[in-house]
Amino acid sequence: MPKNRVARLKSRPVGLVTRDNFDIESDELPGLEEGQILVKIQFVSLDPAMRGWLAEGKSYVEPVAVGDVMRSYSAGIVEESRHPDFAPGDAVAGMFGVQEYAIIDSRAALRVDTSLAPLERWIGGLGMPGVTAYFGLLDIGNPKEGETLVVSAASGAVGSIVGQIGKLKGLRVVGIAGGPEKCKYIVDELGFDAAVDYKAGNLRAALKEHCPDGVDIYFENVGGEITDTVMNLMNIGGRVPVCGMISVYNATEIPPGLKSIRSVLVNRLRVQGFIVFDFAKRYPEAVKALGEWHASGLLKMREDVRDGGVDAFPDVLNMLYSGENNGKLVLRV
């Protein structure tokens, strides 16, 4: 068996993740048991939720235990199989962890079709981020044609898909992103109606200009001041799918709090948290729709693939929180 470079959690981070929070070592791999497959991982997905998995205490899923392999959604190629459904060369995705090789139960692997899209896309727009966007907007956001959708982190893995599905469903779509490059991308490449650069100042005035009929759906990815600003522009009966709050994940003190809660009452908003795992049974529906839109050129996807292998994991993860990435952030192993 080959050697396996693997990132294990050594200590829980305070604030941003550092290299010291992980033991990154080369291990021996054991042999396969019946029903298992050996996957050579090629891409590891970097997701905002990872910061939550590293924290102690209750979150949507169990925290990663100190000493365990860092959890991640990854994609790779089957190298050896002791299950009849998989053969060497098959492309698969799943929760394989931050490592070079994974030995997993074959039931934990999802076969993906690299003739439809490159492997890394199956952990991006055609993977969990895409499915999250699909259910969050359509099921939680309950959009009606002609409404106005605002999405934050709009050039990100989830936000970019949310906005494009919004356009497919006949919404006016305004994205919030950081910096002129990302803003240009979501309008020129993805077809958003408008982009607002939150780093440019006066977010409220810019949003009011681009949302002349108010905001019916705010797809929440960030938390903090941006959220307060949008919440105060919501129309009566508005919906706020709460997908993430990336601005507060690394906070070492309790963040200032949502000051716009009065808008929930006055405008009778529905603010609803969700996670993609709640829709597990309906994954195939979402992947089918996303795949068809993607194949017809209606849904554009972009990955930002970073090199450096398992050793680069902590640094690449932090790019998410500083907003350095352009498109779905992926680590090449």
Place this chain on the structure above:
Amino acid sequence: MPKNRVARLKSRPVGLVTRDNFDIESDELPGLEEGQILVKIQFVSLDPAMRGWLAEGKSYVEPVAVGDVMRSYSAGIVEESRHPDFAPGDAVAGMFGVQEYAIIDSRAALRVDTSLAPLERWIGGLGMPGVTAYFGLLDIGNPKEGETLVVSAASGAVGSIVGQIGKLKGLRVVGIAGGPEKCKYIVDELGFDAAVDYKAGNLRAALKEHCPDGVDIYFENVGGEITDTVMNLMNIGGRVPVCGMISVYNATEIPPGLKSIRSVLVNRLRVQGFIVFDFAKRYPEAVKALGEWHASGLLKMREDVRDGGVDAFPDVLNMLYSGENNGKLVLRV
């Protein structure tokens, strides 16, 4: 025609309402026009939402204009009628304002039956507060038998009905109220499973003790720290009907904000504002149910009737915000 003592808005309050914010004078009443009725008002309802009606700017209803009669839900007896559907002696309720007499279009009056309940109850448990409780808990809260409901301002006009309907629907009901007297009342008289005195300190520990299975529904009447404490004890999939936020209505600065917003994400909560006017078409359904439960002794109601007439309105209103009232606060005219 008799003289009419009337409270008109003179200036918008900053913080608590004061006597100086109103012109309270005796006016001449004009004669009735065709289709109008003259109502001698007996009871004026004091509602937390009044503070919002006095503020400038967007709220759920238009603010009361400076110079206008203070808006209120009131009940009284028809003294003169120029409409065939009403006769002198009829008991009616409606938005009659803070005054001794109202001349109104007959369509704005709702006939009430004082053989079923005393007149003041028709602006309390059988009026808007009761209807608010009914739709807020059943439609927005979506309760399922065996779940745990926490209601704040639990001895108040809305909260007391919410908790009792909760018991009728098979929920475990825990009320939050201020002081031992109110706590005793909701358990001993109204049949709540437990009461927590928020003035006694350590709200979190007390709630945890009385909600051993967590909180499935939090009926929000207060805002502020109480809300944060309950939100952090919610179960996955919990619902938070947002009915009011009495703790912040008189705030002169933006309140600190909801610090527990992360719970919305982690626990996939649905936080939803509503106002009773949104359910206007279904009023009869609610009043019928409330009336039947009340007649069978299953729904207890209590009014705290204060004397002093129209002149006492500003002082009596403030009792709501200091929590001095026991039961639905009503001003006798």
